Amino acid sequence: xxxxxxxxxxxxxxxxxxxxxxxxxxxxxxxxxxxxxxxxxxxxxxxxxxxxxxxxxxxxxxxxxxxxxxxxxxxxxxxxxxxxxxxxxxxxxxxxxxxxxxxxxxxxxxxxxxxxxxxxxxxxxxxxxxxxxxxxxxxxxxxxxxxxxxxxxxxxxxxxxxxxxxxxxxxxxxxxxxxxxxxxxxxxxxxxxxxxxxxxxxxx
Ligand SMILES: Nc1nc2c(ncn2[C@@H]2O[C@H](COP(=O)(O)OP(=O)(O)OP(=O)(O)O)[C@@H](O)[C@H]2O)c(=O)[nH]1
Ligand SMILES: [Zn+2]
Numbered sequence: 001x002x003x004x005x006x007x008x009x010x011x012x013x014x015x016x017x018x019x020x021x022x023x024x025x026x027x028x029x030x031x032x033x034x035x036x037x038x039x040x041x042x043x044x045x046x047x048x049x050x051x052x053x054x055x056x057x058x059x060x061x062x063x064x065x066x067x068x069x070x071x072x073x074x075x076x077x078x079x080x081x082x083x084x085x086x087x088x089x090x091x092x093x094x095x096x097x098x099x100x101x102x103x104x105x106x107x108x109x110x111x112x113x114x115x116x117x118x119x120x121x122x123x124x125x126x127x128x129x130x131x132x133x134x135x136x137x138x139x140x141x142x143x144x145x146x147x148x149x150x151x152x153x154x155x156x157x158x159x160x161x162x163x164x165x166x167x168x169x170x171x172x173x174x175x176x177x178x179x180x181x182x183x184x185x186x187x188x189x190x191x192x193x194x195x196x197x198x199x200x201x202x203x204x
Contacts, residue, residue: 015052023051057092060129065140068123069148072116079152081191083107084120085199093164094131102160102176105199108145109152109185120145134160134179142181153184155195 027047031038038047085105093100104124108115127140138158145154157180166173185191 015055020048020051020055023054024048027051056129057090058130060126063126063129065123065126065144066148068126069115069119069145072119073113073149074115075112076110076114077112078110078114081107081109081195081198082114083195083198084117087121087124089124089128089137089158089160091128091130091132091134091137091160093162094133096164096168097131098163098167100132100134100160100162100164100177102158104141105157106141106145107153107155107186107195107198108149109191111150111152113149113151115149134158134162134177138179138181142183146183151184153182153186153191155183155186155192156181157196157199 024047027050028038031043031046036043038044083105084107085103087104087106088101089104090099090101092098106120106124123141123144127137127144138156142154142156145151157178159176159178161176165171165175182192186195
């Protein structure tokens, strides 16, 4: 941990120093390989910064989503749909190491237990902050909530833009990929439609 209060703000770092040094060495080689001079002033600290950024963007490997959910499960007699929608997703595609980002909408129907609301976006982050494909990200979130909380059903819709499809490759700037996963009561058309209606409805 380091305290950067000398910079005028508090910044908590939990980087693995050994891994940062290792990754930074590789970034220095990459800078040379793309024709840059890694020793010019503006790039001197870039390998270390980029290594820390990559470590941050993949810190989900060090987290246990099931433990996070278990840390705030409460017995409660509530059996209606609970929806947390518009959860920001930032992940890296495992094919190009480029970002994909968008929103997740998640619902569950309690079966004796509810979960602290913030834990749902935390679970999203545990799996998003890894190298991913959107389909696996969707299924991993579904499986974790279903297996840990044991609700009567889980529903997930994720909508993302993939930078590997916009800033390179096919170069489609506006395409959005939607994935979904459902268990239990959400496999029933009526319940699923209710969820889909509620995530597209605006109360404002
Ligand atoms: N199914 C899925 N595909 C993804 C995801 N992220 C990136 N991809 C795709 O992974 C594929 C990799 O295909 P390749 O043909 O091996 O890679 P490429 O030559 O860089 O392909 P292009 O992107 O078409 O230029 C591409 O079609 C990407 O669009 C994802 O989350 N899910
Ligand atoms: Zn990609």
